[in-house]
Each structure stands twice: as C-alpha cells, then as structure tokens.
Amino acid sequence: MQKIYTVQGETVDSVCHKHYGNTAGITEQVIEANPHITFLPPVLPTNTLLMLPTTTKPTATKKLIQLWD
Incomplete structure (x- = not known):
C-alpha cells in the first residue's frame, strides 16, 4: 500500500x-x-507531496568471496 x-x-x-x-x-x-x-532542489520545499511506494529490502545479488576460513 502506498502512502x-x-x-x-x-x-x-x-x-x-x-x-x-x-x-x-x-x-x-x-x-x-x-x-x-x-x-x-535537494532540500524539497515544504508541503511537497511524495508518494511512498511499498518496498522490500534489497537483496544481495553478489556472492561474497571469503579469503580466509
């Protein structure tokens, strides 16, 4: 649900x-x-409306390489 x-x-x-x-x-x-x-501008003007979408946390797509055990 978007806010x-x-x-x-x-x-x-x-x-x-x-x-x-x-x-x-x-x-x-x-x-x-x-x-x-x-x-x-980077600091958004007061009373600007933003739609905040429903999101999921980003998942790691890169495999980590471990150099030492």
Whole structure:
C-alpha cells in the first residue's frame, strides 16, 4: 500500500531513512515514483507531496568471496 507524505523541508534521503529505516535502493524507488521531484532542489520545499511506494529490502545479488576460513 502506498502512502502520501507531506515534506517538511527535507531531502529524499532523509524521508526514506525516516520511513523505511534506510536508503539503500529505496531512494531510487521513491524518485521513480515521484518524477516531479527531479526538477526541485535537494532540500524539497515544504508541503511537497511524495508518494511512498511499498518496498522490500534489497537483496544481495553478489556472492561474497571469503579469503580466509
């Protein structure tokens, strides 16, 4: 379920951290859901509306190499 959030002079990263607990891979999803913000300054104007999509935590796609046991 998507939420609508009213910005209070924040950056997209700070909104993501506040609502999702981190920004890894989520910031891009929020920007994609809100293409209108690409034309705004980094600190979004107060009362800008953001759609916060339902996301899942990004999963690791790279296999880690362990050099020592």
